[in-house]
Amino acid sequence: MPAGVFKERYSQLMAHLRYPIHWAGLVAGLALLLALPLAGSYAMSLAIDAAIFFVAAVGLAVTTGLAGQISLAQGALLGVGAYTVAKTLEFLAAHGGVPEGSALLLIPAAGLVAAAVGLLVGLPSFKLKGYYLAMASIAAQAVLMYLFQRVIDPNQGVTVPDKAMTLGGLYFGGGGAALYYLTIGVAAVMALVAANIGRSSIGRAFKAVRDNDVSASIVGIDVAKAKALAFAVGAFYAGVAGALYALYNISFGWDAFGLDTSIELLAIVLVGGASRIIWGPLLGVLLLHTGWSLLDDVVSGLPGVGLIGGADTVKYLVFGLLVAGFVVGEPDGLVGVLRRVKEYFRLWPFSY
Amino acid sequence: MDYVLEVEDVRVEFGGIVAVDGAGFRLRPGQILALIGPNGAGKTSLLNVVSGFYRPKRGRVVFMGRDITRVPPHKRAAMGLARTFQHSELFKHMTVVENIMAGLEPWRRYSILDAALWTGRARDWEEWARWKAEQVIDLLELHRYRDSIVEGLPPGIQKRVDLARALAQDPKVVLMDEPMAGLSREEKEDLARAIVEVNETQGVSFVLVEHDLEVVMDLCDWVVAMESGRVISEGPPEKVARDPKVVEAYLGG
Ligand SMILES: Nc1ncnc2c1ncn2[C@@H]1O[C@H](COP(=O)(O)OP(=O)(O)O)[C@@H](O)[C@H]1O
Numbered sequence: 001m002p003a004g005v006f007k008e009r010y011s012q013l014m015a016h017l018r019y020p021i022h023w024a025g026l027v028a029g030l031a032l033l034l035a036l037p038l039a040g041s042y043a044m045s046l047a048i049d050a051a052i053f054f055v056a057a058v059g060l061a062v063t064t065g066l067a068g069q070i071s072l073a074q075g076a077l078l079g080v081g082a083y084t085v086a087k088t089l090e091f092l093a094a095h096g097g098v099p100e101g102s103a104l105l106l107i108p109a110a111g112l113v114a115a116a117v118g119l120l121v122g123l124p125s126f127k128l129k130g131y132y133l134a135m136a137s138i139a140a141q142a143v144l145m146y147l148f149q150r151v152i153d154p155n156q157g158v159t160v161p162d163k164a165m166t167l168g169g170l171y172f173g174g175g176g177a178a179l180y181y182l183t184i185g186v187a188a189v190m191a192l193v194a195a196n197i198g199r200s201s202i203g204r205a206f207k208a209v210r211d212n213d214v215s216a217s218i219v220g221i222d223v224a225k226a227k228a229l230a231f232a233v234g235a236f237y238a239g240v241a242g243a244l245y246a247l248y249n250i251s252f253g254w255d256a257f258g259l260d261t262s263i264e265l266l267a268i269v270l271v272g273g274a275s276r277i278i279w280g281p282l283l284g285v286l287l288l289h290t291g292w293s294l295l296d297d298v299v300s301g302l303p304g305v306g307l308i309g310g311a312d313t314v315k316y317l318v319f320g321l322l323v324a325g326f327v328v329g330e331p332d333g334l335v336g337v338l339r340r341v342k343e344y345f346r347l348w349p350f351s352y
Numbered sequence: 353m354d355y356v357l358e359v360e361d362v363r364v365e366f367g368g369i370v371a372v373d374g375a376g377f378r379l380r381p382g383q384i385l386a387l388i389g390p391n392g393a394g395k396t397s398l399l400n401v402v403s404g405f406y407r408p409k410r411g412r413v414v415f416m417g418r419d420i421t422r423v424p425p426h427k428r429a430a431m432g433l434a435r436t437f438q439h440s441e442l443f444k445h446m447t448v449v450e451n452i453m454a455g456l457e458p459w460r461r462y463s464i465l466d467a468a469l470w471t472g473r474a475r476d477w478e479e480w481a482r483w484k485a486e487q488v489i490d491l492l493e494l495h496r497y498r499d500s501i502v503e504g505l506p507p508g509i510q511k512r513v514d515l516a517r518a519l520a521q522d523p524k525v526v527l528m529d530e531p532m533a534g535l536s537r538e539e540k541e542d543l544a545r546a547i548v549e550v551n552e553t554q555g556v557s558f559v560l561v562e563h564d565l566e567v568v569m570d571l572c573d574w575v576v577a578m579e580s581g582r583v584i585s586e587g588p589p590e591k592v593a594r595d596p597k598v599v600e601a602y603l604g605g
């Protein structure tokens with residue numbers, strides 16, 4: 001805390017925005033986000049896509065970063081959210097019609113359905129830790145994928161009806177401005193909610209379980225309940241992100257909810273900085289997800305890439321190395337790197 | 353109530369090893385009881401039964417008149433039974449104040465929805481919890497370390513944080529496993545003073561596993577000596593210290 005800035009009340013200490021610079025950053029960020037549609041539809045599409053991944057990554061940061069429960073099923077939980085929207089609307093269409101704007105109402109419902117599935121995905125965490133838990137979540141990912149492919153969407157392809165995405169004359173599908181503002185708004189609220197949970201007693205219980213589950217139980221924390229809750233919260237975020245994914249893509253199949261998406265989300269969280277549940281995912285998404293999609297064409301064009309299986313192979317090679325490097329070298333991820341850079345300049349020129 | 357804590361005829365086995373073999377003790381309200389004995393005597397195992405981390409093969413634990421032998425560990429803290437550890441078992445990536453406040457989770461009175469929306473309910477409770485933490489920070493003089501990450505703090509400070517986390521829970525009984533081990537003379541005196549203060553002002557009872565006989569003589573009202581999983585002697589400190597069986601166990605062990 002800077003000298004001379006004394007916080008009178010504990011609640012001030014607990015506030016998210018403690019200094020004028022925080023407020024300035026917030027206002028500048030908001031202005032940028034509000035004005036972004038002026039940059040055209042490609043920019044909007046990139047931003048919507050980034051915001052959807054950000055929401056899913058924040059959820060995973062709660063499960064894995066805060067509570068220490070590794071999950072490689074976040075991609076499938078995204079699918080649970082997306083299919084909740086599409087399949088409920090399909091059901092409504094067959095039974096009397098789709099009410100206007102109903103897809104929007106289904107966003108929180110998708111979160112709740114995914115949270116319930118997330119509880120099941122998290123059950124092995126009562127007995128398993130670390131790599132074993134990661135393996136169990138891969139199994140859960142595979143089971144869900146199997147259900148998508150064989151039971152829920154055997155023909156690989158569902159479509160969200162336009163009427164369900166229209167409300168008050170605004171169309172919330174595809175890459176338009178209405179969905180852009182909705183997605184950005186949802187992402188902002190979800191980020192704030194995650195930060196609030198993080199600074200609450202529930203967040204401390206998550207971190208306590210992550211750091212030392214034996215003493216967590218001795219100090220009175222119900223470890224099994226905390227783990228279950230951490231999985232449910234993370235899955236809720238995946239469900240909401242999946243619902244937004246359904247609106248954004250309008251028509252989609254299960255190929256986007258595979259293990260590769262789960263790995264990408266975990267990479268985003270670990271590379272960004274697992275313990276920072278907002279800034280870590282934000283940096284991770286911008287670099288690994290959006291940054292990579294901008295580079296995709298460049299990488300595909302490089303000589304030899306076609307021989308080793310295309311840009312995707314390169315992508316997972318790079319992601320794998322990044323994850324390994326950050327886990328070993330900088331567990332605080334890019335946020336940790338930035339903090340050190342900031343520290344360096346704060347002390348500059350006496351930085352030796 | 354004559355005793356706040358009664359531990360009767362406890363047996364703990366690990367595979368073939370009998371760690372605790374029919375040991376027990378009784379703690380009066382406001383007492384400071386020392387559990388002494390050579391390494392491997394079964395003191396830590398016995399404490400683990402009391403805090404619920406081990407399920408005993410035989411015997412029972414009665415706390416405030418209630419049989420808690422089968423109560424899961426996380427529920428015992430909320431009943432007023434706190435515990436500190438022989439080796440640091442703090443939440444090492446959390447700050448000192450977060451460590452202390454984590455121990456207040458059993459008393460949380462708001463839901464995850466309150467947390468998500470940071471409602472008045474959540475804010476008021478958090479304010480109370482912070483105030484509660486500040487009180488033990490005052491008591492144990494941890495102000496300088498309040499916002500430090502625990503990992504990397506000196507061992508003496510970590511022991512104090514551990515005690516602070518237990519005391520913030522307003523316990524009736526605190527179980528402390530070798531609180532003085534690895535501390536400098538000065539740190540020992542500070543910690544002993546804090547224990548005595550809490551004991552005298554708040555009537556908190558303590559069970560201390562302790563090797564330092566000087567500390568035991570100064571601090572404790574009652575001593576229970578263990579060897580090979582059994583209680584070999586108990587009574588007031590002067591009496592137990594002179595007991596030939598205890599002298600032999602220490603010299604022979
Ligand atoms: N988790 C365990 N697994 C196997 N043996 C154990 C375990 N904990 C303690 N023991 C054994 O039980 C006996 C008592 O140990 P302990 O309770 O740690 O004694 P003390 O705390 O008095 O030094 C020792 O022989 C020890 O090796």
Ligand SMILES: [Mg+2]
Pocket residue numbers: 395396397438
């Ligand atoms: Mg021991």
